[in-house]
Amino acid sequence: MEHITSRRNETVRAVAALRSASARRKQQAFLCEGARLCADAAESGISIRSFFYTQKALQKYPQYLDTIRQHTAGKEYLLEPSVAQLLADTRNSQEIFCVCAFPNTADTTPESFLHRPAAGACLALEQLQDPANLGTVLRTAEALGINCVLLCGQCCDPFSPKALRGGMGAAFRLPLVHFSSFAAAAPLFHQAGWQTMAAVPDTNAEKVTKVDFSVPVIMAVGNEGNGLLPETVAACSRRVTIPMLGRAESLNASASASILMWEMMRGRGRNNG
Amino acid sequence: MEHITSRRNETVRAVAALRSASARRKQQAFLCEGARLCADAAESGISIRSFFYTQKALQKYPQYLDTIRQHTAGKEYLLEPSVAQLLADTRNSQEIFCVCAFPNTADTTPESFLHRPAAGACLALEQLQDPANLGTVLRTAEALGINCVLLCGQCCDPFSPKALRGGMGAAFRLPLVHFSSFAAAAPLFHQAGWQTMAAVPDTNAEKVTKVDFSVPVIMAVGNEGNGLLPETVAACSRRVTIPMLGRAESLNASASASILMWEMMRGRGRNNG
Structure with missing residues (x-):
């Protein structure tokens, strides 16, 4: 687990870019936010490349984070709240995020x-x-x-x-x-x-x-x-x-x-x- | 027709208050925004107490304003754009507003x-x-x-x-x-x-x-x-x-x-x- 404290961190900036459609197409990945939605992605067989959470989320949603962990070998990151803000799309973010690969792309051409x-x-x-x-x-x-x-x-x-x-x-x-x-x-x-x-x-x-x-x-x-x-x-x-x-x-x-x-x-x- | 140029005008302030539910209950009225929606209210038999528009709206939506006029004896007001902002709920307001009485209240107790x-x-x-x-x-x-x-x-x-x-x-x-x-x-x-x-x-x-x-x-x-x-x-x-x-x-x-x-x-x- 890596701890990210700076809003200038390059990993976080690359992930924040996924809020735009063109970056999603380029990286063939999307950003998923929220405890339940991230766990749902994991359980639905979506490939999770990396996941991010704050201390608050770690305390509030331990089972959801466990679910994510069980379904991915992706790297995990602990974020400071100010850094998590860069990824959040909602006002009251649950501060859990996954970078996910697009699903089944071969079957859906x-x-x-x-x-x-x-x-x-x-x-x-x-x-x-x-x-x-x-x-x-x-x-x-x-x-x-x-x-x-x-x-x-x-x-x-x-x-x-x-x-x-x-x-x-x-x-x-x-x-x-x-x-x-x-x-x-x-x-x-x-x-x-x-x-x-x-x-x-x-x-x-x-x-x-x-x-x-x-x-x-x-x-x-x-x-x-x-x-x-x-x-x-x-x-x-x-x-x-x-x-x-x-x-x-x-x-x-x-x-x-x-x-x-x-x-x-x-x-x-x-x-x- | 009265021309309102000040954001402190009392009529406008009373109308702007209708954006809150408690004011609507108190005045037994609501604020309707948009050319089509206001004309629709008029044609649906809603009692229009007063209506408001800017110079821009007057030029852009003359038929809708005619429809409103045909269905109401309510007073009309020309607003400066900065005053219209006080009533607008949407970003790109069409700058037409009606104050309407609640419909058929006797039939719907x-x-x-x-x-x-x-x-x-x-x-x-x-x-x-x-x-x-x-x-x-x-x-x-x-x-x-x-x-x-x-x-x-x-x-x-x-x-x-x-x-x-x-x-x-x-x-x-x-x-x-x-x-x-x-x-x-x-x-x-x-x-x-x-x-x-x-x-x-x-x-x-x-x-x-x-x-x-x-x-x-x-x-x-x-x-x-x-x-x-x-x-x-x-x-x-x-x-x-x-x-x-x-x-x-x-x-x-x-x-x-x-x-x-x-x-x-x-x-x-x-x-x-």
Whole structure:
């Protein structure tokens, strides 16, 4: 264990850099904050490169630190509170941090996704902007048993501190695959045996309650303000909608996604038994 | 129209006070911010006591200001930008504000709720803490056609600036009734003909997919961290749960509420036709 007392320490500065998406891409790693979330990463099989805590955290969360230790050979560091501040994203930080490698990167390339036989239910998110929203959607996807989430176009980063917090660790376990364009990938999805569905706020589209979800499905959901790109809607084999009684514009992105995922899994009979 | 140039102006200071819940209770009014939200309040029949805008807003949102004017006899004020700052809750304020009276207060007392014959589907929220969450839930409730939302115990204020923003104006139209304790009111709900259901994360509870929602139902949903109070669960006639495949703790309060409301309305056949 190494004790870091200076805010200029190079190790800490490299770790603090992970708060930016470009540094995460470069280092192929992310920073995880909080006793429970760090222990969750460890138990989910995420490779922990190093971990950091203050004296206060050592006293307050000994079991969580033990869990982390049991699952990693990574180096550990004791930080002074002023140094821990450099890593903290929350106001009342628990002062426990892990540097984690991105999960299963080989299994979640677009190529590997397209080479596997189509099976189950996937959600595709297009250009989602709000990390807290993304976290919530991933958390719901995991809870409902969605098999995989495709992040399409310029989505915010699921490994940002805010998205990780909102996601309660879902990103550690749920396969996430990046596609630069849903529309461009759609013919390949179809070739691989997927049905693609565009979720649209259009009363003329098929009602989600009437759709057969027993086939392998990718449901595409758009972003908070603008919905799906027109080319994505055009590229999908079907258009589905959530029938509403009130104002159509009144479902936000994560509420829509929750209901759509619920219907996908409900229709599969897996939540129905 | 009066022009306010001083940040010490008494009218503005009284309006700025409405950012606190206690001032809202005392004045029986709330502050609404943003061109669209203010126009929405006006069109929803909310009584607008006065409204405020800057020169910039006057140029940028003339139609919205016209809408407000058409629906109110309230006084209007032109503010200097530095004065508008005192009222703004957002970083990039649109610099349009309305002081609004609470909606339909006579129809939404606990007594009037209990005197009406039970009919339709209500959601009861207990001790919800996060205003953005509350806003989202109200927005979803309106979209799905929930008839009324009961706010039980120490819930955050649906008329706070954050809750209003998240709710996209749902609080203007959706009847909201406050009960100091769900458990204490439950016998009265039953007497009035309501079925009460406690949403619990318990695999032994009735699956929400198996519940008959054709009767008048109040579904009670707990807060973000702790769920429902034990006495509330005990007071309800039934316990229902959302069947999940993933981690049970992984549905957050607003995702749970979305799915439960969806099932209530789906089961009613109203979203199914």
